[in-house]
Amino acid sequence: MTGATVQIQTGERRLLAGLGAAWVLLAVSAYFSYLNASHLIATSHAVARSYALMTREEELLARLTEAESSHFGYLVSGQEVFLEPYVAATNRISQLARELGELSRDAPVQQQRVRALEPLITRRLALIQERVETRRKSGSAAAAALVREREGKRVMDQIRRLLAAMTAAEEERLRTRERASTDRARITIWFDVGFGAFSVALLTGISFLLFLENVRRQQTEASLRRARDELEVRVRERTATLAATNNALAAQIAKHQQSERSLRDSEERLRAIVDTAAEGVITIDERGVIESVNAAGEKMFGYTAAELIGRNVSRLMPSPYREAHDRYLADYLRTGQARVIGVGREVVGQRKDGTVFPMDLSVGCAQLAGRRLFTGVLRDITARKGAEEQLGAMARSLAEKNKELETIVYVASHDLRSPLVNIQGFSNELARLCRQLRASLAGPPPGGSGDPRAVRFWLEQEMPEAIGYIQAGVAKMDVLLSGFLRFSRLGRAALTLERINAGAMLAGIARAMEFQVQQAGAKLEIGPVPDCLGDAAQLTQVFSNLLDNALKYLEPSRPGHITVTGGSEAGRVLYVVRDNGIGIAPEHQGKIFEIFHRLNPSAGEGEGLGLTIAQRILERQNGKIWVESGLGQGSAFFVSLPSPLQIDDRR
Amino acid sequence: MTREVVILVAEDDAGHARLIEKNLTRAGLSNRVERFENGQELLDFLFGRGAGRRRVADTPYLLLLDIRMPKIDGIEVLRQIKQDPELRKLPVSMLTTTDDPRDVEVCHRLGCSHYLVKPVDYEKFAEAIKQLGLFITLVQVPEINGQS
Numbered sequence: 001m002t003g004a005t006v007q008i009q010t011g012e013r014r015l016l017a018g019l020g021a022a023w024v025l026l027a028v029s030a031y032f033s034y035l036n037a038s039h040l041i042a043t044s045h046a047v048a049r050s051y052a053l054m055t056r057e058e059e060l061l062a063r064l065t066e067a068e069s070s071h072f073g074y075l076v077s078g079q080e081v082f083l084e085p086y087v088a089a090t091n092r093i094s095q096l097a098r099e100l101g102e103l104s105r106d107a108p109v110q111q112q113r114v115r116a117l118e119p120l121i122t123r124r125l126a127l128i129q130e131r132v133e134t135r136r137k138s139g140s141a142a143a144a145a146l147v148r149e150r151e152g153k154r155v156m157d158q159i160r161r162l163l164a165a166m167t168a169a170e171e172e173r174l175r176t177r178e179r180a181s182t183d184r185a186r187i188t189i190w191f192d193v194g195f196g197a198f199s200v201a202l203l204t205g206i207s208f209l210l211f212l213e214n215v216r217r218q219q220t221e222a223s224l225r226r227a228r229d230e231l232e233v234r235v236r237e238r239t240a241t242l243a244a245t246n247n248a249l250a251a252q253i254a255k256h257q258q259s260e261r262s263l264r265d266s267e268e269r270l271r272a273i274v275d276t277a278a279e280g281v282i283t284i285d286e287r288g289v290i291e292s293v294n295a296a297g298e299k300m301f302g303y304t305a306a307e308l309i310g311r312n313v314s315r316l317m318p319s320p321y322r323e324a325h326d327r328y329l330a331d332y333l334r335t336g337q338a339r340v341i342g343v344g345r346e347v348v349g350q351r352k353d354g355t356v357f358p359m360d361l362s363v364g365c366a367q368l369a370g371r372r373l374f375t376g377v378l379r380d381i382t383a384r385k386g387a388e389e390q391l392g393a394m395a396r397s398l399a400e401k402n403k404e405l406e407t408i409v410y411v412a413s414h415d416l417r418s419p420l421v422n423i424q425g426f427s428n429e430l431a432r433l434c435r436q437l438r439a440s441l442a443g444p445p446p447g448g449s450g451d452p453r454a455v456r457f458w459l460e461q462e463m464p465e466a467i468g469y470i471q472a473g474v475a476k477m478d479v480l481l482s483g484f485l486r487f488s489r490l491g492r493a494a495l496t497l498e499r500i501n502a503g504a505m506l507a508g509i510a511r512a513m514e515f516q517v518q519q520a521g522a523k524l525e526i527g528p529v530p531d532c533l534g535d536a537a538q539l540t541q542v543f544s545n546l547l548d549n550a551l552k553y554l555e556p557s558r559p560g561h562i563t564v565t566g567g568s569e570a571g572r573v574l575y576v577v578r579d580n581g582i583g584i585a586p587e588h589q590g591k592i593f594e595i596f597h598r599l600n601p602s603a604g605e606g607e608g609l610g611l612t613i614a615q616r617i618l619e620r621q622n623g624k625i626w627v628e629s630g631l632g633q634g635s636a637f638f639v640s641l642p643s644p645l646q647i648d649d650r651r
Numbered sequence: 652m653t654r655e656v657v658i659l660v661a662e663d664d665a666g667h668a669r670l671i672e673k674n675l676t677r678a679g680l681s682n683r684v685e686r687f688e689n690g691q692e693l694l695d696f697l698f699g700r701g702a703g704r705r706r707v708a709d710t711p712y713l714l715l716l717d718i719r720m721p722k723i724d725g726i727e728v729l730r731q732i733k734q735d736p737e738l739r740k741l742p743v744s745m746l747t748t749t750d751d752p753r754d755v756e757v758c759h760r761l762g763c764s765h766y767l768v769k770p771v772d773y774e775k776f777a778e779a780i781k782q783l784g785l786f787i788t789l790v791q792v793p794e795i796n797g798q799s
Contacts, residue, residue, distance in 0.1 A: 410751060414719045417748040421769050422666035429673070469666040588722060597721075 015213060018206040025202060029195040036188045043181050046106065050170045050177075053103040053110070057163045057170075060096045063089040064124060064159060068152075071128045075135050075143050083132065090125055097121055107173065110166055117162045124155045280359075280378035284313045286371060288329050300359075300380050302352035313376075318350040333372075349378065357382045408487075411595050415480055419473035426466035426473075433458050433466070480596065483609045487595065490616050495535045497621065499644040502529045502575065505536065506564055509544050513551070520551050522560025529566030532573040532641040538617045539641075542625075543577070545610040546637050550579035555632070571643050580634040589627055656711045659696075661687045661728065662746075663720045667769065671715065671746070690723030694731060697738060716763075718747040718754055726757055733762045 067089040073082030097118055104110035131152075135143035274281050280297030284290050290313050293305045301308075301316055308316075314325040331337070344362030351357065360379040365372055440455055506526045510517075517524050524547070532539075547562065554560040558580065566575045584592060591597050593615045596608035611625075618625050622642050629635035658675065662668040668686050675684065685704070687693040693716075695701035706712065714732075718725035725745065732738045744765035745758045755766050767779050 410749070411719075413751075414747075414749050417769075418664050418667070418719075421748060422664065422670070425670040426666065429670075465669070469669070473666065587727070591724075 012213075015206065015209050018202060018209055022199065022202045022206060025195065025199055029192070029199075032188070032191055032195075036184060036191075039184055040181065043177055043184075046177060047174060049103050049106070050174050053100060054167055054170050056096050056099050056103065057167050060093060060100070060121075061160065061163050063093045063096065064121070064156070067093070067125065067128055068156070071132055075131060075140065075147070078135065078140065086128065086132075093121060093125065104166075107169070110169060113162055113166050113169070117159065117166075120155055120159045120162065124152065124159060127152045127155065277377075278379070280376075280380075282308075282313065282316075282376045282378065284374050284376070286329070286333060286374075288312045288314060288326055291373070297378065300351075300378060301349065307352075316349055318348055318356045321348065322350075344377075346381070349380075358385050408595050411597075412480075412484065415596050416477065419476040419480075422469045422473040423477075426469040429466040430463060430470075433463050483596065487609065487613060487616065490613060490620070493538070495538070495620060497533055497535060500532050500534050500536055500539060502532055502539075502566060502573075505540055506543060509540060509547060513544070513547060516548075516551055517562075520554055520560055522551060522554060522562060525561075525563045527563065527565045529564065529575060530568045530573050531644050532575075533644045534621045534623065534641050535617075538621070542614045542617050542639065543575075545614050546577040546639075549610060549637075550577060550581060550635070553635070554579065554581045555634075568643055571645065573641050573643050575639045575641075576636055577639070578634065578636040583631050583633045583635055584627065584629040585631040589629060592627065593625075656682050656713050658682045658684045659687065659693065659712055659714045660684055661690065661693045661714065661720065661725065662717045663688050664717075667717070689721045690725060690728040693728055694723065697732065697741075698735075712741055714741055714743045715746045716743055718745060718749070718758075726754070726761070729758060729761045729763055 067086045070082050070084070070086035070089070074080065074086070076082075097114070100114045100117070101111070104114050127146075131143050131146050134146055274294045277294060277296055280300045281292075281294040282290060282297050283292045290308045290311055293303075293308050298305055298308075312326070314322045317325060344360060347359060347361045348356050349359045358381050360381050362377045364375045364377075366375060367373075436458060437455065503526070506529065510524055510526055513524070543564075547564075550562045551560065560580065562577070562579045564575065564577050566573065568574070593611045594608075595612045597612075615625050617623075618639065618641070624638075624640040626638050627635055628638070658680075660668055660671055662671065672684055675682070685696075687696065692703065693714075696704050696706055699705045716725045716728060725747065729743055729745070732741055732743060739762065742764040743762075744767060745754075745763050746767045746769060747754070748769045750768040758766055769779075
């Protein structure tokens with residue numbers, strides 16, 4: 001393309017040079033033509049003037065002759081009529097003389113002649129005037145005398161000569177001019193021919209150049225067209241390729257966008273999942289530096305994500321885990337032996353405010369872009385731990401209750417069967433005795449013993465004995481069952497926990513038992529005791545039972561002495577019922593709270609429920625009862641109850 | 652001829668004791684029967700403590716032992732008997748109202764010779780006592796040497 005441009009430029013320059021030359025030539029030619037034309041015009045003007053001059057010379061000569069002839073007629077005739085042409089000619093002559101002066105201005109020689117001519121003309125006319133005047137005044141003779149002097153004729157001849165010279169000179173100038181014009185015309189012709197030839201040559205050259213240029217252009221155009229066609233083909237080809245590529249790209253882009261969209265979707269979904277997860281999710285790099293924390297993690301530790309990202313994860317751990325973590329991480333990276341990764345375990349976390357809490361931690365290790373990323377999923381298990389502990393406590397208390405129930409069931413199955421064994425056994429005895437009686441009434445057996453003493457023995461000894469055991473068994477069962485009933489009612493009785501004035505309560509009990517105390521010959525002392533929190537009616541039952549027991553198991557060999565004391569300690573109140581009675585051997589102390597257990601059934605009445613019920617009552621009121629005793633050393637029953645301050649605090 | 656076996660009955664319930672005696676008699680056993688109302692009383696007899704009865708040296712004994720008794724129960728009594736190098740030879744038959752597996756296991760582990768559940772059914776009770784009588788007649792009951 002650059003070459004074509006240069007060619008075109010070279011061609012154009014040549015063409016322009018040719019055109020410039022032609023223009024210069026034309027300008028020069030025009031200038032010459034102008035010069036020639038101007039010269040021709042000037043020459044023709046001069047020629048015209050020459051001819052005018054010669055005409056004026058002829059007319060001047062004619063007028064002078066006319067004036068002469070006419071005055072001669074007057075001179076002869078005397079008649080004025082003859083003078084008329086003379087007057088007309090005189091006027092014309094002076095005009096002609098002036099015109100001659102003007103026309104000969106470009107020729108100094110002619111001018112001189114005109115100037116020489118003018119006095120001659122004046123003289124001639126003056127001579128004529130003189131003759132006319134003379135004729136008029138002096139008649140024809142005088143006039144004739146003047147004519148004879150011949151001066152007229154001389155002047156006239158001089159004029160004739162001058163005019164002839166002028167005409168001859170003028171003719172000469174004409175010829176000269178004609179020659180010069182002819183020469184110039186010839187030069188002009190040659191010049192024009194030369195110019196024309198040169199112009200033709202130049203134009204031919206230019207035309208040729210134009211032709212060449214045209215051909216070249218056409219060639220260029222053709223090659224350009226070819227190139228364009230080729231280019232078009234190539235463009236079409238390229239366009240097709242591009243279109244294909246474009247389509248492929250578009251498809252790829254669409255696919256890419258699709259995958260990007262799905263990636264974005266899945267990323268958004270993942271982020272949403274991570275952010276809304278109830279568990280804390282924390283990612284760290286290989287050095288333990290936190291890279292991300294989700295909302296639950298922020299909340300769990302009380303930090304914002306900004307406070308954590310870029311910091312070591314060990315700040316979320318209390319000592320000594322904090323110090324151990326970096327080492328652990330390094331160990332894992334070196335040995336690949338994980339203790340937490342992929343397993344998960346219970347660990348302890350530390351919040352921003354320094355408090356610690358238990359959490360479940362599971363750690364995953366991911367390879368991302370050639371480095372390891374650890375993801376920790378954390379769950380605060382404080383509530384679960386608390387619940388677990390509560391559950392444990394409940395399970396323990398339930399186990400205790402269960403054991404207690406088992407004991408009760410055990411005791412019940414045993415103690416209820418005992419009277420049944422008697423009832424069944426002795427009713428069978430009765431049945432046997434009945435059979436024996438029937439047999440003896442039927443008649444004495446052969447060789448038999450129809451001994452009336454035997455029958456009496458049956459009736460008076462054996463049958464009443466059997467009936468007695470049966471009745472005792474029934475009574476025992478009744479006692480046991482009503483005891484059970486009482487015991488089971490305890491669990492359903494409504495509790496009214498209130499502040500108990502224990503001193504007043506004990507005083508009331510003492511008054512009710514005054515008679516029994518007197519009967520036993522004992523002394524009952526009640527010291528100052530603190531108030532407590534509990535159910536008044538049930539606590540009255542507990543203390544009545546304890547005092548009753550104390551009186552029941554006094555040592556007969558010494559006077560009974562029973563004291564009740566009390567004190568407070570650590571939000572609780574402790575009462576002690578102490579006696580100097582028979583006491584309880586250490587091996588028996590564990591059994592005394594068992595249902596229906598009686599250490600000494602012979603020692604007075606009782607169903608073996610008192611202490612069992614007392615224990616049950618106190619348990620329901622957050623109380624406790626235990627015994628300290630030794631055989632023969634008396635017993636001390638301790639009752640512990642909540643202080644009434646607790647209820648005050650709650651209020 | 653060995654001396655006649657003395658049957659010791661540790662039973663807090665008088666009715667039960669009476670039924671045992673009657674059935675033993677009816678089963679044809681005329682052995683002397685000594686009754687104890689609680690574990691404490693029995694241990695005092697066996698170990699020769701207290702002011703009450705005491706066992707006699709070189710006398711063969713057999714013990715029918717109830718589990719649930721006041722003061723000291725049958726299991727505690729059995730434990731103490733089996734811990735004593737001399738008394739451990741004493742054949743002990745548990746005779747009780749329950750067949751609680753825990754009790755059965757504990758008694759066997761401690762070394763009781765026999766475990767009998769007092770049946771409510773008279774026939775079964777009589778049968779059990781007869782078996783026990785048979786047991787007693789068959790077993791060569793060792794004499795227990797004096798202790799103190």
